Amino acid sequence: MQLTTTVNFDADDEMEVAAILGCSVGDLNMRLNQCLAASIKEYLTMIRGQKVFKRGTDMLEYRLFLLIESTFGGRIPDENTVSSLFQTSLTESRSLIRSVISKYQYQLKNYIEATLQSVLISASRDSGVGPYYVPINSQNVINELNKILGEIDGGLTPVTKKKGSVSTYEMTASSYTRLCTRLSVQPNQ
Structure with missing residues (x-):
């Protein structure tokens, strides 16, 4: 299924988001589409009742899992990258990554090995x-x-x-x- 959306950014917004995502403004559309794929998967699993989270940390872990699959090209991100995206401290990011690696170890096995x-x-x-x-x-x-x-x-x-x-x-x-x-x-x- 092909999905299309429009987001209105001014030049300052584009530069800020590109810097956070670690890409050029020219590559921003591609990077945002990778993030969009993760967010659509998250919403679809919620809508279908496949993932019902009771805790916020469960949702963050699942969100990072989806980003590893679609945005990070199957690589485990470092703590600085996660901190930039999730607005967390390095310690919180390290813990979040560790939790994702543990909780989704079988689904991430190939990605961990590739990393x-x-x-x-x-x-x-x-x-x-x-x-x-x-x-x-x-x-x-x-x-x-x-x-x-x-x-x-x-x-x-x-x-x-x-x-x-x-x-x-x-x-x-x-x-x-x-x-x-x-x-x-x-x-x-």
Whole structure:
């Protein structure tokens, strides 16, 4: 079914919403249509009585789940992105993401794996030796990586923050290789 709607924005509104969504004004229509798809799904499940929420947090969790599916391209967003959209603190956003990952773990399984795979693909190491480094802005992604390491072998070194950095994490070569094997990623050399 094709749905069309019109929203009247002035130039300031367009610039503000584009900045919040992290896109250019030229890409704003596309990004809003992705959000619209999530909101229509939310309304349809409500109208059909498929999701009846008693708590506001349940509704927020479901809303974020739908945004992951349609707006974030199947990637788990970081806390800053969720804070921008939901007007929450970083701590509240971290908790919301963690709740969504837990509550919708089976529906999000492929999206979580795709997010972790992209992290592993972006990892690099200095001069081809030593630990692998990767910028990660989400504590939930770190938790998921470490959870998998624990499942593989409790003796593996966890993913840890690089000393002196804000959001760069390091993985030992053995942990990185085992994560790549588990998540079907070709390791970087």
